[in-house]
Each structure stands twice: as structure tokens, then as C-alpha cells.
Amino acid sequence: xxxxxxxxxxxxxxxxxxxxxxxxxxxxxxxxxxxxxxxxxxxxxxxxxxxxxxxxxxxxxxxxxxxxxxxxxxxxxxxxxxxxxxxxxxxxxxxxxxxxxxxxxxxxxxxxxxxxxxxxxxxxxxxxxxxxxxxxxxxxxxxxxxxxxxxxxxxxxxxxxxxxxxxxxxxxxxxxxxxxxxxxxxxxxxxxxxxxxxxxxxxxxxxxxxxxxxxxxxxxxxxxxxxxxxxxxxxxxxxxxxxxxxxxxxxxxxxxxxxxxxxxxxxxxxxxxxxxxxxxxxxxxxxxxxxxxxxxxxxxxxxxxxxxxxxxxxxxxxxxxxxxxxxxxxxxxxxxxxxxxxxxxxxxxxxxxxxxxxxxxxxxxxxxxxxxxxxxxxxxxxxxxxxxxxxxxxxxxxxxxxxxxxxxxxxxxxxxxxxxxx
Numbered sequence: 001x002x003x004x005x006x007x008x009x010x011x012x013x014x015x016x017x018x019x020x021x022x023x024x025x026x027x028x029x030x031x032x033x034x035x036x037x038x039x040x041x042x043x044x045x046x047x048x049x050x051x052x053x054x055x056x057x058x059x060x061x062x063x064x065x066x067x068x069x070x071x072x073x074x075x076x077x078x079x080x081x082x083x084x085x086x087x088x089x090x091x092x093x094x095x096x097x098x099x100x101x102x103x104x105x106x107x108x109x110x111x112x113x114x115x116x117x118x119x120x121x122x123x124x125x126x127x128x129x130x131x132x133x134x135x136x137x138x139x140x141x142x143x144x145x146x147x148x149x150x151x152x153x154x155x156x157x158x159x160x161x162x163x164x165x166x167x168x169x170x171x172x173x174x175x176x177x178x179x180x181x182x183x184x185x186x187x188x189x190x191x192x193x194x195x196x197x198x199x200x201x202x203x204x205x206x207x208x209x210x211x212x213x214x215x216x217x218x219x220x221x222x223x224x225x226x227x228x229x230x231x232x233x234x235x236x237x238x239x240x241x242x243x244x245x246x247x248x249x250x251x252x253x254x255x256x257x258x259x260x261x262x263x264x265x266x267x268x269x270x271x272x273x274x275x276x277x278x279x280x281x282x283x284x285x286x287x288x289x290x291x292x293x294x295x296x297x298x299x300x301x302x303x304x305x306x307x308x309x310x311x312x313x314x315x316x317x318x319x320x321x322x323x324x325x326x327x328x329x330x331x332x333x334x335x336x337x338x339x340x341x342x343x344x345x346x347x348x349x350x351x352x353x354x355x356x357x358x359x360x361x362x363x364x365x366x367x368x369x370x371x372x373x374x375x376x377x378x379x380x381x382x383x384x385x386x387x388x389x390x391x392x393x394x395x396x397x398x399x400x401x402x403x404x405x406x407x408x409x410x411x412x413x414x415x416x417x418x419x420x421x422x
Contacts, residue, residue, distance in 0.1 A: 005168075008188070009335075009353055011260070015138030015139065015140070015141055016138065017137075017138065017141060017144065017145055017148055018148075019136065020193065021132075021136055021193065021194060021195055022133070022136045022145070022148075024193040025129060025132055025133060025136070025149070025152075025190075025194060026148070026149065026151075026152040026192075027126070027152075027187065027190035028088060028092065028129075028187050028194070029129050029149065029152040029153055029206055030152050030155060030156055030187070031080075031092065031094050031184055031186055031187020031188075031190070032091065032092050032110050032121075032122075032125045032184055033125070033152070033153050033156040033160075034156035034160055034183040034184075034187075035092075035096040035099075035180045035181070035183045035184040036095055036118070036156070036160070037120040037156045037157040037159075037160030037161050037164070037283075038156075038160040038163065038164040038176060038179060038180045038183065039099060039164060039176065039177070039180050039244055040061070040117070040157075040160070040161060040163060040164070040260050041161055041164055041165050041260050041261070041263075041264050041279065042060070042164040042168050042176055043060040043061070043064075043115060043261070044057035044060050044061060044153065044175065044261045044264070044265070044380075045107055045165070046060075046102075046111065046168075046173050047059070047060045047108060047266060048392070052065060053090035054210060055384050055385065056108060057262065057265060057380075057384060058261060058262075058379075058380045058381045058382075058383060058385070059112065059260060059381065060111060060112065060115050060261075060380075061115075061257060061260070061261045061376065061377065061379035062377045062378075062380045062384075063112050063116055063119065063377075064115040064116065064118050064119035064122070064377070065113045065119060065257070065373045065374065065378075065380070066116075066377055067117070067118075067119025067120050067123070067378045068118065068119040068120070068122045068123040068126075068369075068373040068377075069116070069121040069122075069123070069370055069373050069374050069377065070109075070120075070121040071119065071124060071365055072125035072126075072127050072366050072369050072370050073085070073370070073375070075123060075124055075127040075128060075366065076127070076131075076362040076365075076366060078124075078414070079128055079131075079362065083196045084128060084132060084190060084191075084192065084194045084196060084206075085191050085194050085196050085197055086125065087124055087262060088125060088128050088129070088191050088194060089188060089191045090121075090124060090367060091120075091121045091122070091123075091124030091125040091128065091185055092121065092125065092185075092188055092191065093116050093118050093121070093184065093185075093188075094118065094121025094124070094183045094386055095118055095121035095122060095125065096121075096180050096181040096182075096183060096184025096185060097181050097184070097185075098113075098114045098118060099114060099118070099177040099178075099180040099181055099350060100177055100178055100181040101114060102114060102173070102174075102177045103174045103177050106109075108397060114226065114339055119373075122373070123369065123373065126153070126369050126372075126373075127362075127365050127366055127369050129149065129153075130149070130153070130368065130369060131361050131362045131365040132195070132328070133145055133146055133148075133363060134188025134353055134361050134365070135157040135205070135358070139246035142297055142348040142350065142353060143293075143294040143295075143346065144291075144294045145294075145295020146294055146353070147290055147293060147295065148291070148294070148296070148348050148350055149293060149340070150287060150290035150291060150346050150349075151287040151288075151291050152347055153177060153287070154283070154286045154287025154290055155287050156345055157283035157286065157287075158283040158284045158287070159283075160279065160283075161260065161279040161280070161282075161283045162275075162276040162277070162279045162280040162283070164176055165264050165275060165276050165278070165279065166273070167179070167277050169293075172345040186362055189271045200289060209261075212421075219289025221414070241355040242352050242355060242356075242364070242367065244362065244409040244410070244412065244413040245347075245348040245351045245352050245417050246348070246352075246367060246368070246371045247371075247384065247406065247409050248306060248310060248344060248406055248409060248410050248413070249344060249345070249348040249349075249368065249371045249372060249375065250343055250371040250372075250374060250375040251375065251389060251403055251405075251406040252313050252340070252344040252345075252375070252403070252406075253308075253372045253373070253374075253375030253376045253379065254375040254376070254378055254379035254382075254399070254402065255313055255317050255337070255341075255379060255399050255400075255402075255403055256341055256375070256376055256379065256421070257375060257376035257377060257378065257379025257380040257383070258317075258379040258380065258383040258395070258396070259277070259282070259317075259337065259398050260383070261374075261379070261380040261383070262383055262384070262387070262392070262395075263275055263278060263279065263320075263381075264279070266320070266323055266370025266392045266396075267323065267330075272328060273386045274327060277327075277331065278330055278331065278334045279334075281331055281334040281335060282334040282338040282341075283315075283337050283338065284333075284338065285334070285335050285338030285342065286338040286339070286341050286342035286345075287342060288339075288342065289309075289338065289339040289341075289342030289343045289346075290342035290343065290345050290346045292304070292343070293309070293343040293346040293347050294350065295341065295345045297362055298405075299341055305343055305347055306347050306348075306351075306410040306413060307345070307407060307410045307411055308340075308341045308343075309343035309344045309347060309355070309410075310340065310344060310403060310406055310407055311340070311407060312336045312337070312339050312343070313337055313340035313341050313344060313403050314332070314335045314340075314400050314403035314404050314407075315336050315340075315399040315400075316334060316336035316337025316338070316340060316341075317333075317337060317396055317399050317403060318333075318397070318400035319332065319333025320392075320396040320397070320398045321331055321393050321397050321400070322393065323337045323364040323393065329358055342389065342403075345372075349368050349391075352364050352367070352368055359365040379399070383395050383399065386398065
């Protein structure tokens, strides 16, 4: 039986994906990401209406992503030292509680401080959750398990992104701030059921967060020279087999940072509630695509869909160049963007896990999340600086051109998996 057939057989077996620890991880992730997405497009609006303009709006997302990027490399150490329950619980509290402070005082510096605290919480939750989802996966079903975990990250965006904008328009900002804090607090009981094993001193020295070496699926398909990722996340980042997936993910999340930060502002003068509909459509399609990409990846290889996924994100972004386009063009663009973005998330993550041993899962989770959050932050800040000089149409055009350029490494990575490229 060849490797692909083995993967297919394992993927269609009877191993359960929804174990009790996995289900509790999903519940905690839904609560945490619900609090994250509810304010993701609201805080830029809050900053812009307070006189910050496009630069101020971009800085809210950019500062949060900066804090996330700075926090993520330390998460594996905290997990090894304190265990999943304490660390994930702290992350949930940081994601939600600081937002309630904005009900008491209103200032742009305070808003940035809240964004920084939320960024640290986001870094904790996503790094810990991604690594744990990979560790909890049954043999042969890792991509599908990551896709299921991706749904728990994406489903909150389906309601959170549009609901935050709609509620702030109807009720004001303060109720949204309080609702964000409540969502994260409600997720805390699920944290008590997460695995609590802390790494031994020897494991902490070796960086093995799960205490198991080798590939849990028993496959020999990890490329030569990439079976070990010694050292910390920076050494994982320079691993040759991970460079292209990291670059592809960063470009896609750059566009996502642009979209979630500036689409409500760009569409303010358009048809009523078009921004809410556009965010709802994009957020609804993305988790479905992420799960579907995981199903495909376990059977045909995770990199085989990278080119069409990146192309879909690029075309979806290009559809926003003419903001006066009919509503149907905006909606179709958001369908393409959501499908491509959801697929890119799963495909790059699964590809990176396939190319390292299990002992490197924690560090690879850090690298993937660093690329994700750095891309979003750079997209928000860079686009904010750009549109002050060019306006929204040119800004969306430049973003689409960046994504089209990433088709080259996406194509080459597809060849790499087939063993045709170095």
C-alpha cells in the first residue's frame, strides 16, 4: 500500500475525532474567538469615529497583532511550565476582560492598551489550541482534526464580525464591550477539562511539549532534513520545508487584516448594511472551506489545493477594487475570499505539521501563528498608511497584486511535495 492509500485508509477509519478533551478544546476556542471577532471590526470603527482616521483604525488591529506576535514565542514555555489549563484560562481572561474597561474611560491610548492586552490573550489561545488539536488527533486524521479545530475558530467569526458592527451601530459601543467580556468568561469552565500534564524538566530542555518523538501517524513522508526542528521557533521558521507555507499564509492574512479592519469603513457610503452582509458571507464560507480542505488534505495531500486557494483569495480581493460595484459582485467576492482564506489556513498548517516530528508541534504552531498574526497586523497598518495617499480602490488593487505574486511559491510548494523541486 502506497503512502497516499495509507493516508486514505487511516482517514476513513473509525478513530474518533470528538473525544472529550477535543470537545472541551472546541468549546473554549469558540468562547475565546467569539470575544476576539466581536470586537475585531468594532475597535477600528471606535478609533476612527473618535478622530483617529484611517491610521488610527489600522493601529488598533496592528497593535493587537504586534502584541500577539511578541507573546506567541513564549507560549510553549508557559505551557510546559504551568500546563494547558492555567495558560489557556489566562488567555481567555486577557481576550475579554480588558474590553470592559472601555465602558469606564474613553481615550485612544487606552484603546490601544486594550488592544495590546487582547493581543497577548489571542497569542496564548491560538498557539496552545493549535498544538493541542494536533496532539489530540487520531492517527491518519490530523488534517481533518485541524480542520475541525479551524471550524471552532471560524464559526465565531460568522456571527461575531457582522454582529459586532451591527450591534455597535444600533446600541452603541459599550454593550459590545460588555458582551465580549461575558463571552470569554462563559468559556472558562471548559478549560478545567483540558489535559493538564506539564512537561518534565528533560522535555522542557528538549522542547518536546507532548513527550513523544517521531511521527504519530507512522509515516515516512517527512522530507529529508526536516524531521527535526531543533531550538526555538526561529529555528523552525528557517526550516526550508516550512518557508513557502509560512510565506503563503502571511500573504493571505495580510489581505484578511485589510478586509476585517477597513471593509466596514470602505463601504460606509454604500447600500445599507452591505458591510454586515459582506462580513457575514466571508465568515460563513471560511470555516466550511477550512474543514473541507482538511478532508481533502488527508486523502490527496495538503499542498495540492494551495494554488486555487491563493487564487481565490486574490480574486476576492480584486473584486473590491470598484466599491460602487453591484451588491452581487461584493457578495461573490466575499465568497471567493472566504473559501480561499479558509482553505489556505488549513492547508498551510497541515503541510507544516506533516514536515516535522511530533516533538516540534509546539514550535511549528508558534511559527504558523506568528505568520498569521504578523500578516494581519502588517495588512491593517500598511493599508491604513496607503489609503491616506491613494484611497481604497488602489489599496485593494495593491493587496490583490501581492496575492497574485504569492502564486509562484504556492506552485513551487506543490512541486516540492511531489519531489520535483528542491
